[in-house]
Amino acid sequence: EVHLLESGGDLVQPGGSLRLSCAASGFTVSTYAMSWVRQAPGKGLEWVSTISGSGVATYYAESVKGRFTISRDDSKNMLHLQMNSLRAEDTAIYYCAKDRYYDFWNGYSDYFDYWGQGTLVTVSS
Amino acid sequence: QSVLTQPPSVSGAPGQRVTISCTGSSSNIGAGYDVHWYQQLPGTAPKVLIYGNSNRPSGVPDRFSGSKSGTSASLAITGLQAEDEADYYCQSYDSNLSEGVFGGGTKLTVL
Numbered sequence: 001e002v003h004l005l006e007s008g009g010d011l012v013q014p015g016g017s018l019r020l021s022c023a024a025s026g027f028t029v030s031t032y033a034m035s036w037v038r039q040a041p042g043k044g045l046e047w048v049s050t051i052s053g054s055g056v057a058t059y060y061a062e063s064v065k066g067r068f069t070i071s072r073d074d075s076k077n078m079l080h081l082q083m084n085s086l087r088a089e090d091t092a093i094y095y096c097a098k099d100r101y102y103d104f105w106n107g108y109s110d111y112f113d114y115w116g117q118g119t120l121v122t123v124s125s
Numbered sequence: 126q127s128v129l130t131q132p133p134s135v136s137g138a139p140g141q142r143v144t145i146s147c148t149g150s151s152s153n154i155g156a157g158y159d160v161h162w163y164q165q166l167p168g169t170a171p172k173v174l175i176y177g178n179s180n181r182p183s184g185v186p187d188r189f190s191g192s193k194s195g196t197s198a199s200l201a202i203t204g205l206q207a208e209d210e211a212d213y214y215c216q217s218y219d220s221n222l223s224e225g226v227f228g229g230g231t232k233l234t235v236l
Contacts, residue, residue: 035225037171044127045163045171045214047225061224095170105218105225109159109177112216115170 002026002114004096009119016086016123022079022096022116029072030055033099034079035112036070038092038121048094049081053102064090086123093118128153128219129228136234137205145231147198147215153226155196158218162191162200165212165230174213175200202233210235 008020020036035050049070050059058070069082079096097112104110130148137143147160154160162175173182175191178198190201198217202209215228 044212044230045165045216045227047216047227050225059223059225062222100176105158108157108218110218110225111159111161111173111176112163112171113173113176113182115172117170 002098004098004114004116006094006096006116006119009094009121011122011124012086013125014087014123017082017084018086018121020081020083020094020096020119020121024077024079024096024098027098028074029077029079030074032102033104033110034070034072035097035099035104036079036081037095037097037112037115038090039095039118040089040092043092046092050099050104051079052104057104059104083121086121088123091121091123093120127229128222128226129215129217131213131215131228131231133229134232134234136236137202138236139205139207141205142201142203143205143233144202145200145213145215145233147200147217147228149196149198149217149219151196152221153196153217153219154193154198156220158220160191160193160198161216162189163214163216165214167211171214205235207235209233 036048096116098114163171178193
């Protein structure tokens with residue numbers, strides 16, 4: 001059974017950093033693309049970042065490009081999101097999600113077939 | 126503001142049929158990218174409801190169906206039940222942005 005468990009969410013001051021982690025079980029993270037999706041309080045879903053199954057290709061939303069870094073630890077079957085220069089607008093629940101395919105939107109399709117329960121990141125002074 | 130436009134809310138009585146639209150453009154849905162739909166029950170993580178425009182994962186009732194035409198897609202729910210009350214999101218890819226994109230979400234209220 002596939003299971004995703006996020007951790008690392010916290011209250012952080014503007015300009016600060018935080019590292020989120022996602023422990024995966026029931027599958028191997030290196031065989032699928034993996035993503036982070038966030039949801040600000042009372043708002044809709046926003047795709048944040050994806051790492052391909054190869055681990056070589058990474059993709060970012062414009063809103064986080066240059067500040068966030070997605071990575072993977074295959075030995076621990078984990079996904080990470082390093083978040084720097086945090087802003088108030090980064091406040092959200094961050095979900096770890098497993099992509100259905102190995103590559104990000106290769107072949108004109110990609111979706112998230114499993115989600116974690118989310119971890120809350122609050123950026124405030 | 127999302128590049129995929131959904132109505133903020135829809136409602137229907139138990140047993141009725143409702144549809145939720147997802148309107149895009151030539152750089153996303155109209156470019157041939159698949160549309161997927163997610164259901165988010167209150168206080169829970171989203172789950173995939175429809176993938177590849179019209180396919181249901183195992184366990185999703187056949188009361189839920191999806192379609193795509195041109196630059197738009199739709200989610201239809203028949204035989205509305207109280208447990209269907211949730212937020213629904215469409216998802217695709219935009220080639221101009223080079224980003225995965227979600228619609229703004231639609232809140233379904235069962236009257």
